[in-house]
Amino acid sequence: MNTHSRYKTKQRDMLMDYLKAAPGVHFTAGEVCAYFTSHGASISQATVYRRLEELVDDGIVSKYTVDGHTSACFEYTGEDAHVHPDVCYHCKCVKCGKLIHLHCDEVESLQAHLLEEHRFKMDPQRTVFYGLCENCI
Amino acid sequence: MNTHSRYKTKQRDMLMDYLKAAPGVHFTAGEVCAYFTSHGASISQATVYRRLEELVDDGIVSKYTVDGHTSACFEYTGEDAHVHPDVCYHCKCVKCGKLIHLHCDEVESLQAHLLEEHRFKMDPQRTVFYGLCENCI
DNA sequence: TTGCGTGCAAAGGTTTTGCATGGCA
DNA sequence: TGCCATGCAAAACCTTTGCACGCAA
Numbered sequence: 397m398n399t400h401s402r403y404k405t406k407q408r409d410m411l412m413d414y415l416k417a418a419p420g421v422h423f424t425a426g427e428v429c430a431y432f433t434s435h436g437a438s439i440s441q442a443t444v445y446r447r448l449e450e451l452v453d454d455g456i457v458s459k460y461t462v463d464g465h466t467s468a469c470f471e472y473t474g475e476d477a478h479v480h481p482d483v484c485y486h487c488k489c490v491k492c493g494k495l496i497h498l499h500c501d502e503v504e505s506l507q508a509h510l511l512e513e514h515r516f517k518m519d520p521q522r523t524v525f526y527g528l529c530e531n532c533i
Numbered sequence: 534m535n536t537h538s539r540y541k542t543k544q545r546d547m548l549m550d551y552l553k554a555a556p557g558v559h560f561t562a563g564e565v566c567a568y569f570t571s572h573g574a575s576i577s578q579a580t581v582y583r584r585l586e587e588l589v590d591d592g593i594v595s596k597y598t599v600d601g602h603t604s605a606c607f608e609y610t611g612e613d614a615h616v617h618p619d620v621c622y623h624c625k626c627v628k629c630g631k632l633i634h635l636h637c638d639e640v641e642s643l644q645a646h647l648l649e650e651h652r653f654k655m656d657p658q659r660t661v662f663y664g665l666c667e668n669c670i
Numbered sequence: 671t672t673g674c675g676t677g678c679a680a681a682g683g684t685t686t687t688g689c690a691t692g693g694c695a
Numbered sequence: 696t697g698c699c700a701t702g703c704a705a706a707a708c709c710t711t712t713g714c715a716c717g718c719a720a
Contacts (some may be wrong), residue, residue: 403694403699426684440702445685446631447700461598466710467684487653496653511641515667516624516633520665530652540674540719563709577677582710585677604709634683 402503407439411447416456420484420519422460422495423470424467460486460524485520489529543555544576551608559597559632561604578593597623597661612645625665633666646666 403409414428425444432439441508448470451457460469487496503520510516537547551565562581569576579639585607588594597606610621622640624633640657 401695401699403584405694408700424684438702439566442686442703443701447550466682470599476718487651487655489646491655496651498651500646500651502643506639506643510624510638510662510664513626514633514635514637515670516626516635516662516664517670518662518664523661525647525653525655526659527647527653527655542675542719544676561709575677579678579711582675 407443408447408519410439411438415451419472419474420497422469422471424465426467428470458522460522469526485523487525487527487529489532492531493531494529494531534621545584547574547576548581552588556609557634559606559608561602561606563604565607568605595659597659620659622662624662624664624666626664626669629670633664 410432411512413427414493425441425448428448429439429441432444448457450457452459452470456473458471458473460471485498485500487498488494489496506519507518510518547569548565551568562578562585563587565581566576566578569581581605583596585596589596589607593611595608595610597608622635622637624635625631626633644655644657647655
């Protein structure tokens with residue numbers, strides 16, 4: 397979270413609208429640019445990267461480095477994710493590339509275990525499990 | 534694992550020596566290149582990438598996409614990892630950057646659970662848990 | 671001899687940066 | 696009027712590829 401002053405601009409609003417329209421959907425910076433370009437909206441690549449980076453710092457957007465993709469993957473997780481987090485884990489199939497969303501108590505116990513026994517506070521927003529999906533096993 | 538015929542070359546040997554000298558240590562392709570360059574050894578960037586990729590396919594080297602690094606991270610895990618796997622999980626602190634090696638039964642039960650209940654076969658060699666280490670919590 | 675391996679350089683793709691201009695407060 | 700934000704283009708990076716030559720088997 398940072399404390400910079402922020403100006404309300406057209407680009408910032410456009411990006412937020414885009415993000416809020418599809419919570420939980422994954423996209424790359426390039427896809428965002430392509431979307432705006434194809435809709436005749438004007439928002440430069442540099443600005444997309446700058447805003448996205450800022451939102452990640454604010455904890456409003458999650459950034460994943462997904463293996464196999466050369467580019468980073470973003471996801472809108474909500475402005476109040478810290479208030480009532482709809483925690484969701486991610487599994488990525490290294491063979492077909494499918495990204496699976498998962499709600500799972502076992503992962504939550506693992507988190508608790510890691511924290512208690514290993515003093516490591518895992519952040520599910522940033523963690524991706526890699527492996528094989530049911531179709532690729 | 535693949536079944537291509539393989540020639541024994543000087544570059545392949547040099548790379549293997551380098552890897553075996555530091556099992557469990559993480560490095561990027563660029564670091565490998567820099568090492569050889571600074572030691573006057575001749576092995577091209579393209580070859581480093583090609584051999585590394587091959588070793589990952591063979592399961593001898595693990596490749597991680599570590600958030601924060603723009604480049605991929607490799608680690609020598611051993612030629613007989615499949616015979617007596619010294620399974621080791623990784624936790625990466627998103628604040629100080631520390632990478633922690635971890636042996637943990639709980640993670641193994643999670644793997645079993647993911648497989649049985651979610652039909653997802655997690656690959657611990659590729660998965661990194663992100664979060665905060667004890668010093669940064 | 672066969673065909674894999676290597677080096678070089680160029681290409682490809684993603685993300686960052688410098689700088690002048692534009693626009694919110 | 697101050698700053699922050701934006702756009703453009705160039706730069707910086709990492710990784711992959713094409714091609715000709717070299718070398719192991």
